[in-house]
Amino acid sequence: MLPITGYVDRWSVKPGETLRFMISVQGGGRYRARVARVICGDPNPAGPGYREVPVPWALEGEHEGIQQNIQLGSWGEVPDVALPGGGLGFAATVWPTRLAAGDQAVLCWHGAAGRVVLGIGADGAWARVSGPAGDTLLRSAVPLTERAWHDVACVLDREGRLHLSQRPHRARLDRAEAAALAMPCGMVPSGPGAVTIAAERGETGMARHFNGKVENPRILAVDDPAALANAATLFHWDLSRAMRTDSIEDAGPAARHGRLVNLPTRAMTGSNWRGDVHRWTEDPSQYGAIHFHDDDIGDAGWAPSLSFAVPDDWKSGVHALHLELERDGRIHRDNIVFHVRARVPGSQAKIAFLAPTFSYTVYGQFQKAGRQALITPRSLEWGALPQAPDGHPEYGVSPYNLHSDGSGVVMSTMRRPLIDKRVNQIHLVDPSEGGSGLYWIAADSYVTDLLTRNNIDFEVITDHDVHAEGVDLLRSYNAVLTGQHPEYHSVETLDALAAYLEGGGRFMYLGGNGFYWKVVPHGTGPWSFELRRAEGGIRLWETLPGESYHAQDGSYGGLWRRLGRPPQQLVGVGFSTQGEYKGYPYSFLDGILEPRLGFMREGIEELALPGRLLGERGLMGGGAAGHELDRADTSLGTPHHAVIIGRAVLTDPTYQPVNEERRDHTWPAPREDIIRSDLTFFETPNGGAVFSVGSMNFIGCLPVDDYRNVAARLVVNIVRRFADPEPFPPP
Ligand SMILES: [Fe+2]
Structure with missing residues (x-):
């Protein structure tokens, strides 16, 4: 955990609009905050020099900070699930991907009367029933196969016996994977409670996250494990429904719907996927599985620490909130970048620098092994931020990583610290004598520095603004300039840029590998993106068969080149x-x-x-x-x-x-x-x-x-x- 860090709720803001910074101070304590307009973000003493203009700000000064944490791992939550008395069955179909991670919860009910958990682990399915009398744990002791489908179930009968079963959808020739066993348990919890899917509540948060796909988690009224298939449904979360959302719907009689936390991957092929359909919208019933990961991350949900309306006199430009913490005789720092726009686009300047905030977000937290060790000595020597994502995996992964189970990272999010999207930060030790080794925001400041030194007025806008406001925003400018790496685009940003050029706009693309991949924003807004790396492209991973269409809008993913653009x-x-x-x-x-x-x-x-x-x-x-x-x-x-x-x-x-x-x-x-x-x-x-x-x-x-x-x-x-x-x- 960094001694001090945070994130902001939006990449850009106009005067009068509110910015919210979510800040965490390790262990709590006082910190200093100030705002500056960044002219050049390069810390290299042999370069142009880090330069900024202090910005008067009402909140400048000391504040009391609290520690805010990130809980990685996705799961599903259904808050209000009452269990009747009598025999009960818990069942699901699973496609586990990381059995070595140990015990993982698939479906859990907990209430005042106790807890029932159906899970899997390194030695197969397990079930645990907890109540006033203690825990009963039953293990199949028959290992499952990773990336294969299995039915797992437990039944609590009226006599208080706990039954556990597992059955592979495709039998292996080299070993038997089916198992059925039972033991006395002495209790059948009932009454009000809640359900969690793909994790269970622990002492300090969610625990035992499941890695892999879950399909058809359900709770049944059943007394005989042999009758599971025909048992009456109490609750059945049909994960093929509400696909474009973070909701999960109960197809059972009680209609107890829930929500997904931390952006697990939806529109994943289910156990019944036949290969005849590749677009989930054609037959959602073949896409009833959700892939959960123990390192998924969505909205970290930190409490706002500093909120304010941007004053009228702040000039458009790249800005940074600088954070400082004194501890053990050392100053710890971080900065959070945001972009101040003109209140009326084009009123301050007829040139716009278009900050590639989609790409900043998708690339945020790219954990590249070895980078932290590489950049630390030089960063300290140059007075630059010494942090790198591989040194801080606690802030999660990016679509340039694999999940802990080896699957590709589909979802990205800006609602957590993006510790490698800062100014006064290097990306690597430059291979050339005297080089800066920059990337991203620090590199892009060379463009705005060049304009500033040549007395060329400009405003800044972001991908997020173009996505929201379209060509009308771009038309406010005679010329629009990009930074180093505007790689990721939505249909909306590409349409806006194309219309701008069609209408006589002037565009300077000052980077490489631009306009390359398609992203689809989360249904609630572009704080998160879904990315399906289909077919070709320079990429860390590729979509699996049948999984190249976005859950968020049902459109095909991949390279814009393969999408005809x-x-x-x-x-x-x-x-x-x-x-x-x-x-x-x-x-x-x-x-x-x-x-x-x-x-x-x-x-x-x-x-x-x-x-x-x-x-x-x-x-x-x-x-x-x-x-x-x-x-x-x-x-x-x-x-x-x-x-x-x-x-x-x-x-x-x-x-x-x-x-x-x-x-x-x-x-x-x-x-x-x-x-x-x-x-x-x-x-x-x-x-x-x-x-x-x-x-x-x-x-x-x-x-x-x-x-x-x-x-x-x-x-x-x-x-x-x-x-x-x-x-x-x-x-
Ligand atoms: Fe790239």
């Missing part, structure tokens, strides 16, 4: 190659001399010539072309009139083609065709234009020589022309 159609370039962080220079091509691009060469006429280099130095990987790179390709939608003004072909052996283009063991094309990045310009209808760099490390070359270099000047020239409402004539 390759990035080249939008911004002229699309993902082509990925490698380690090492950067390379671009060379200007003949295109830079196109008369219609004369504005780009202003003040750099002698440098921006075919064959001359740009971005041969950089604070991210040592060069402008690096990490994840995009190419222009008319077959994928790059307009035929697009001009490639510069190109980098990378020679480092770590750079490999994206796998969606690989069909066999050979590369799909020669190096110069695919292991490259293209600086691409094209006009759009109604006087608009696009400029794309197609490289994640490009913006790292902007600060070189105090932002006075040919690449920085090129970008400034383009920003100035894009901000000018004078239409771009058709080529």
Whole structure:
């Protein structure tokens, strides 16, 4: 647990709107808080230097903090479930995925009269009945098979005997897995109570989280275990219902509905999935299973610590709430980033920096093994935040991780500390001499720093704003600029950007691997995203058969390219190659001399010539072309009139083609065709234009020589022309 950390309830805010910060101080105690507008988020002493402007704030100063905790692990809760007397059966169908984790609860009832738990573990199904007289535990002692379906059940008969059974849906040839046994128990709990699914209540929170799929959890009126199949239903949670929500519905006579906690994965194939249906909406009954994980996380639910309405005089920009805690003679710090918008979009500036907050969220808490150990010494030396997600697994995983059971992480959430989405933070030890090793918000500040130093006014907006307000928001600006990595998009954000360009907007895509994966926001809003990594794509995991459609809206998931919207159609370039962080220079091509691009060469006429280099130095990987790179390709939608003004072909052996283009063991094309990045310009209808760099490390070359270099000047020239409402004539 970090000594002090927290999260904010929204990525962006307008003056007059309320921000809520949820803060935790380990063990409680006083902490200091202040707000600053961040100019440059890079802590590298050999770089442009971390810079910010203090912002007067009514809550600045000391506050009393409390410790707030995160309970990982998903489960289902049904609050009001009264059990009648008489014989009772608890039953479910399960597909366990992590038997080595030990005893895990599948279905639990607890009330004043006691507790009944049906579970599974390393040695098969178990049932535990607890009451005033103590516990009775019965184990099958016959192990189950992981990732196979089993029926498990326990029955408490009127004589007070506890029966336990398990039965595989498909018998193994090498061992028997069915089991049925009984023992005296002496009690049948009844009366008011509550049910939990996939976990049971422990002393300090939920315990014994189940890993795997649960289907048809139900409680039956039955006295004879042999009669389970035909027993009368008391409660039956049909998990194929209410699929787009966090609700679970009881199909039984009492209609005791419940809710899911911590975002387990829905729309998962059930035991009856035949393979003839891949979209759950076509036959929800084949999707009656929910996959629970002991490390799922949704809304951490912390109490608000600092809430305030943003004052009118706060200028649009990237802001940070700085938190400080003094303990044992040391200062512990964290910061929480938020974006202040103009009250009326476009009223402060006609240029917008579009912060990729969808991608910040999806990538939040990417636990990469070894990163913490790698960055700690340098972070401390530079006075940067020393935290990394692999050093703090208590804040949960990201869709760049596998769950503890090896399954892919589908859900992401911003309602928990995103400890790697900060300013004054490095991401890695840069492989180049003097490099900063930045990523995300700290890296994106190079763009806003460049604008600030050139006295170019801008506002900030976020993916979340574009998702909510659409093209109308974008139309408030003459030009919109992205950061390093706008990878994740919803239908709404892509539609808005496409409509903006269609209507004469100007767009500068200053990153790489952009507009790549589809995400679908949670039904209650984009604080959480669902991500189905279907088919191709550079990815840590892929969807299992039949599970490529989102639960939240029933739509197909995966790469926008596979959904008929390759990035080249939008911004002229699309993902082509990925490698380690090492950067390379671009060379200007003949295109830079196109008369219609004369504005780009202003003040750099002698440098921006075919064959001359740009971005041969950089604070991210040592060069402008690096990490994840995009190419222009008319077959994928790059307009035929697009001009490639510069190109980098990378020679480092770590750079490999994206796998969606690989069909066999050979590369799909020669190096110069695919292991490259293209600086691409094209006009759009109604006087608009696009400029794309197609490289994640490009913006790292902007600060070189105090932002006075040919690449920085090129970008400034383009920003100035894009901000000018004078239409771009058709080529
Ligand atoms: Fe990416």
